Amino acid sequence: MTGLLKRVLHSRMAFALACLILVLLLNVVVTTATSGSPGSFFKIALTNGTLNGPLITILNRSSELVILAIGMTIVVSCSKGVDISVGGVMALSGSVSIWLLGFGQLPQNDYHVKAYVVPLVVGLLAALVVGLLAGLWNGFLVAKLRIQPMVATLILFTAGRGAAKVVGFGQIDKVDVPSYKWLGNFFTDAAGRNVLPIPTPILVAAVVVVVAAVLLRFTALGMNIQSVGINDKASRIVGLKSSQIILLAFVFCGACAAIAGMIATSRIYGIDANNIGKNIELDAILAVALGGNSLGGGKFSLAGSVVGAITIQALTTVLYSINVSADQLPLYKAIVVVIIVVLQSPDLRPMVNRAVGALGRVFRRPAATSDLVAQEGA
Amino acid sequence: MKKQITVAGLAALMALSLAGCGTNNGGGTTPPPTTDTSTSTDTATSSTGYNLQVKDVNGDGIITVGFAQVGAESGWRTANTQSYKDYFVEANGFKLVFADANQDPDKQKQDVRDLIAQGVEVIDLAPVTDSGWEPVLQEAKDAGIPVVISDRQLSVSDDLYLTYFGGDMYAEGQRVTDFLKTYMASNNITTANIVHLQGTIGSTAQIGRSKALTEAAAANNWNIVYEQTGEFTQAKGQEVMESFLQQNKDFNIIYSENDDMTYGAIAALQAAGKDPKSYVIVSFDGNKSAVQMVVDGTIKAIGQCNPLLGPQVGDLIKKSMNGEAIPKITYSQEVLIDSTNAAEQLKTAFGS
Numbered sequence A: 001m002t003g004l005l006k007r008v009l010h011s012r013m014a015f016a017l018a019c020l021i022l023v024l025l026l027n028v029v030v031t032t033a034t035s036g037s038p039g040s041f042f043k044i045a046l047t048n049g050t051l052n053g054p055l056i057t058i059l060n061r062s063s064e065l066v067i068l069a070i071g072m073t074i075v076v077s078c079s080k081g082v083d084i085s086v087g088g089v090m091a092l093s094g095s096v097s098i099w100l101l102g103f104g105q106l107p108q109n110d111y112h113v114k115a116y117v118v119p120l121v122v123g124l125l126a127a128l129v130v131g132l133l134a135g136l137w138n139g140f141l142v143a144k145l146r147i148q149p150m151v152a153t154l155i156l157f158t159a160g161r162g163a164a165k166v167v168g169f170g171q172i173d174k175v176d177v178p179s180y181k182w183l184g185n186f187f188t189d190a191a192g193r194n195v196l197p198i199p200t201p202i203l204v205a206a207v208v209v210v211v212a213a214v215l216l217r218f219t220a221l222g223m224n225i226q227s228v229g230i231n232d233k234a235s236r237i238v239g240l241k242s243s244q245i246i247l248l249a250f251v252f253c254g255a256c257a258a259i260a261g262m263i264a265t266s267r268i269y270g271i272d273a274n275n276i277g278k279n280i281e282l283d284a285i286l287a288v289a290l291g292g293n294s295l296g297g298g299k300f301s302l303a304g305s306v307v308g309a310i311t312i313q314a315l316t317t318v319l320y321s322i323n324v325s326a327d328q329l330p331l332y333k334a335i336v337v338v339i340i341v342v343l344q345s346p347d348l349r350p351m352v353n354r355a356v357g358a359l360g361r362v363f364r365r366p367a368a369t370s371d372l373v374a375q376e377g378a
Numbered sequence B: 001m002k003k004q005i006t007v008a009g010l011a012a013l014m015a016l017s018l019a020g021c022g023t024n025n026g027g028g029t030t031p032p033p034t035t036d037t038s039t040s041t042d043t044a045t046s047s048t049g050y051n052l053q054v055k056d057v058n059g060d061g062i063i064t065v066g067f068a069q070v071g072a073e074s075g076w077r078t079a080n081t082q083s084y085k086d087y088f089v090e091a092n093g094f095k096l097v098f099a100d101a102n103q104d105p106d107k108q109k110q111d112v113r114d115l116i117a118q119g120v121e122v123i124d125l126a127p128v129t130d131s132g133w134e135p136v137l138q139e140a141k142d143a144g145i146p147v148v149i150s151d152r153q154l155s156v157s158d159d160l161y162l163t164y165f166g167g168d169m170y171a172e173g174q175r176v177t178d179f180l181k182t183y184m185a186s187n188n189i190t191t192a193n194i195v196h197l198q199g200t201i202g203s204t205a206q207i208g209r210s211k212a213l214t215e216a217a218a219a220n221n222w223n224i225v226y227e228q229t230g231e232f233t234q235a236k237g238q239e240v241m242e243s244f245l246q247q248n249k250d251f252n253i254i255y256s257e258n259d260d261m262t263y264g265a266i267a268a269l270q271a272a273g274k275d276p277k278s279y280v281i282v283s284f285d286g287n288k289s290a291v292q293m294v295v296d297g298t299i300k301a302i303g304q305c306n307p308l309l310g311p312q313v314g315d316l317i318k319k320s321m322n323g324e325a326i327p328k329i330t331y332s333q334e335v336l337i338d339s340t341n342a343a344e345q346l347k348t349a350f351g352s
Helices: A002-010 A012-035 A038-042 A052-077 A084-100 A121-144 A149-167 A199-216 A219-232 A232-237 A244-268 A280-290 A302-321 A330-346 A346-378 B002-025 B075-087 B107-120 B133-144 B169-186 B205-218 B234-246 B259-271 B288-296 B310-319 B340-346
Strands: A043-046 A048-050 A173-174 B063-069 B094-102 B122-126 B147-149 B163-166 B193-198 B223-229 B252-254 B278-284 B301-303 B327-331 B336-338
Touching: A002 B301, A012 A038, A012 A052, A012 A302, A012 A330, A038 A052, A043 B147, A048 A052, A048 B259, A052 A084, A052 A199, A052 A219, A052 A244, A052 A280, A052 B234, A084 A149, A084 A244, A084 A280, A084 B252, A121 A149, A121 A244, A173 B193, A199 A219, A199 A244, A199 A302, A199 B063, A219 A232, A219 A244, A232 A244, A244 B234, A280 A302, A280 A330, A302 A330, A302 B002, A302 B234, A330 B063, B063 B075, B063 B107, B075 B094, B075 B259, B075 B310, B094 B107, B107 B133, B122 B310, B133 B147, B147 B310, B163 B310, B169 B205, B169 B252, B169 B301, B193 B205, B193 B234, B193 B259, B205 B223, B223 B234, B223 B252, B234 B259, B259 B278, B259 B288, B288 B336, B288 B340, B336 B340
Parallel strands: B063 B094, B063 B122, B122 B147, B147 B163, B163 B327, B193 B223, B193 B252, B252 B278, B278 B301
Antiparallel strands: A043 A048, B301 B336
């Protein structure tokens, strides 16, 4: 029993979950205080064909981050570095898809897509291709040219957004066709009624999580990625192609960024290259860290990263709810992050254990001597 | 690691030396910024410290106007740029040199210096940020080039520029709060619970529009139940509105400081299964889509912010050429758009 408890307490996943529960409790307290009824945070209602409630809002809002965190986890695990280009890739893939959907018509139509020039699916595939290519480029720099991941991805971190502005004519390009809103809002029928009551981003995030989990659990891929991260020379010696695995990880992360970019552009049915995915790379890295994954690579937990991403969004939501101004948000986030990261530090635990142990010895000493006496007597 | 530090050090040194050049060229002393330029200076005429006027320096009969624009971040900005490009053409006696700062304040300062070096005859500056402009404006003044500040106000001494021209954000806010007052009276709405979506904190538009609401709320006993910045973007407007809706608080009015945030708030209402038309939504700017929503009844009123400043700036420049005194602040013509004039306004609405 104690062994199991110890395992649970020492597992990083448990810690990530504890953080999430803590932030959710904060949410409960705040919503109770503002709305007056204790259960209102957990209330999920179906109104006019949409499921809504605080939990749905948090899950919906965290979708992009969950998707990015999964890509980031893989990259961190095998390359021991981070991909900071995900925000830039989101912007670029989103603007390429809108550029293609309104091919040749944007400037004449006040930068609006009035009707698709190519089918929606082609536009979305184009976004995915952009993400894959961006990932291929990052992976090439890291795996083949052996450039540090942060430096390599710095290129698209800046250039991605710049290129997105060029592709989008420097404007906020919008799409007026209703079906474009599907991915970021709800699936609707011709009359504008919701077909599914669940916000689409939640479904997309769930699909990405399941696909990634299946790929990593039920194939050797997950183990290969971890072994490359733990010791890439040893992995090469036993026959793994380290550089190929790292390349693949970046390509996967690029695809995740493209999917997140599609959702974010669909939410506002337009591309705002200046603001889409701004600073989201930091949140994605944070989600990985909160999930108990070492940024030094090696073993990883996808579930931890997903929980980390939801925690960050839950925190953002609660801060908005208590009227923390959006421009002050990073400060409060930073405070919480410092606390969580310090608590997670591997060096802290022995320190705490030593302190607890020292305290314990002080109190246990008399008992110990009496034990000794009893033994001698026997 | 050591190499990286060296590189960073070098970059910092370069930046420092560049900044040094700037201030030296600027003539050494920079005048202290005045504290209050936002109100009650309408009637003040050109102060004695600034006696430049627009002249056809090269005598070709055409005035070359250098336009340092913020960027192209919104439909408003696009329409603003287009009005300059349409008006400052040779047929009207002008030539336009256009510099796009891409929302980068440092690039914009370099843009203005480039315009000075090119020897344009007047500069129109729509500043990205309101700080650090003294040396650059002093350089323009030393070069004898008058500067018109447009769209966003600067807190610099008024002997550094010819005139400010743009919208009166406070008056726009007052037009909308006056509308709310009459709308509530005529629809028998007795309590006002307002959600206030603010623009980017510290921007001219946010300060003026927020001030109008704060004052009206105090005067009329309106409750502001939620106040949060949506940073003038649709995505952020939607996100903060969603967060607010979680709280299940009563509200009946949404005061959103630009159209983009309004679109976001409407999307958030729809996602929560609420009908936007059952709320009193008021907005600012007057993009075509937003004016269409006034026609449809989704938005009740818009405080127009006119982006078509080109011709009006042209008039000011012509006045200056004739040696007329120009007030330090001129506001552009703007109206309130509601159900009575929305159909008419839709024909001339800017953007999309």
